[in-house]
Amino acid sequence: MKIPRPVSIRARYTVAAIVTSLIVLTVIGACLDAAARYKSVVDTFDSTKRVASQWSAAVRAGRVPRVIPAISPVDLIQVVDHAGRVVRASEQAAGAEPLSNVRPPADDRFEEVTACPAVIGCVMAMAIRVTPASDSLVVYAGVRTPAVLANGRLEAGIAGGVLVLTGLSAWVTWVLVGRTLCPVEAIRTRMSQITGSDLSLRVPVPPGGDEIALLAHTANQTLARLEEAVSQQRRFASDASHELRTPIAGLRLRLEEALLHPADVDPRASIQAALATVDRMEAIVDDLLVLARLRSGDTASGEPFDLAMLVAEVVEDLATGMPVRVHVTDRVFIRGSRVQVMRVLENLIANAQRHAESTVAVTVGEEGGLAVLEVTDDGGGISLRDRERVFQRFVRLEDGRRRDPDGTGLGLAISREIAESHGGSLRIEDSSRGARFVLRLDVVRVEAPVETAPLAS
Structure with a gap:
């Protein structure tokens, strides 16, 4: 039968502590029991050997009293002849049968004896042959078997201690693991309360800098990023639906008017107006797809290319608009998507041409290990409070709406996304x-830069 595995981490650690404690403490207990028994046996036989040696010498000298005085703790002393008769004995061993019928051989006078005489009970004794003669007397000196060796109380005490220490180890493990996992339970409870509609909740962070605290910090950082991403998606969806609602409503109105009043509406003009509206919607959708791809693609990879040369190509393509002056202070190479960086340049230069009064200036150089491109116009400028707003999706200032009624309001937002996806930045800075x-x-440093096209226009 397979025993089900405990699901709780707390229970698993407690079971592991119990098993480990039982194994370790059982081994220690067995060693203690063996050491205690060995010491008791050695000490007992040492004391009996010492007493037996003293009375063996006394027997050889003929100075043994009728009642042998006991020498604590050895109180069982007998002198036995070759026929097995007790000749002399201590008071506690008098009137009893010999402690043992073991007679040490002539070539080995000492012999340890363990016996259980009927009257006295189990004893541990030392038997000493007085002389090598065949009829030599034998002196027995012994004590009753110590309780630690006789009744198993030592083993019972050690077993009880093992159980108590195992129980204590289990209790300590249960409490400590419970306290350790308490923050985890709090984190789990809070995580279960977080839903897609409310990502503002954060998990509690326990004090200290252990792994659980680091986990809580990481979880909160992840929730903050998730909340920001969801907020951006919601704002993006709201802005997109708002921007698309107007052209769709206008398109619907023109088509309904053409159906309801065919005699009063010029079909060609209605179709042209509808196509213009569709073009605006298509531009908005294309820009939205570009933003979506920028969120998921690796745009920072690619071959190095000359930023100044790319500027020259863009300026040449936009030559029909406001004049553009290009000034290159350093040849700089960057790495990334050439098409996407070109789109940034097109957006910035076209935006400058729309707002400039007479000219647009583009400067390319290097500063502090960074490629720096500046696009400056001599128009009305952008107020300080609007310098970040213009990079938001669908945000168009009043002057921009007037100069470009069909714009989507996504050009600068896309440009900043591309710059940041390449590890760079795009900002509006002070200008006279x-x-x-x-x-x-x-x-990017290259060993052999390619030749570039002329940069002035």
Whole structure:
């Protein structure tokens, strides 16, 4: 029959402590029992040998009294002839049969004896042959078998001690493991209360810096990141639905008007207006897909490329707009997605061209181990309070709406996402006139840079 394994960690550790304690304490108890028995036997036979030796010498000298005086703790003393008769004895051994019928051989006068005479009971004695002669007397000196060896009380006491210590070990393990796991139970209870609709709860952090406290800190950090991600998704969904609702409503209105009043509506104009609305919706959806891919892709990988050369290509493609002046202070190479960085440059330069009064300036250089690209226009600029707002999704300032009514409001948000996914940053910094966007990316050192295209326009 298979014994079910305890599910609780507390129970498992307690069972392990009980088994370990029983094994260790049983071994220690057995060693103690053996040591105690050995010492008792040795001490007993040493004392009986000493007394037997004294009276053996007295027998040879002929100075043995009729009643032999006992020498504590040896109180059983007998002198027995070759016929097995007790010739002399101590008071406690008088009138009894010989302590033993063992007679040591002539070549080995000492012999340890354990016997159980009927009158006296079990004894431990030392038998000494007085002389080598065949009719030599034998002196027996002994004591009744010590209680520690006779009645098993030593084993019972050791077994009781093993059980008590095992129980104490189990209790201590149960209490300590329970206290250790108490914070885990609190964390589990709090985690069960956290739902997708409410991620604001945090698990309790126990005092100290042990593994459980580190686990609680990590769990709270994970919950904070999860809450931020869910909040961003909710804001993103809300903003997207809000931005798409207007073109969808306009498209529906035009189509319904064309159906309800066919005589009053120009079909060609209605179709053109509907296509323009569809184009705006398609642009919004495309930008949303780009943001989704940036969240999940590894955009920082790729081959190194020349940032200045990329700027030249973008400026050439946008040559029909506001004039762009390019100034390169250092050739810098970066690593990443060339297409995505190009999109950042297109967004920044096109945005500057929309807001500039006469010119746009692009500067490429290196500063502190970073590639630095600045896009500056001479337009009205961006107020300090709006410098972070413009990077939020679907946020468009009043001037931006006026200059580009069909914009999606996602260009700068996508640009910052791309910059951060490449390990860089995109900010608006102070400028004497207009707005100054600054892109910073890590520089990659290359041994043989390729030739670049002209950089001025």
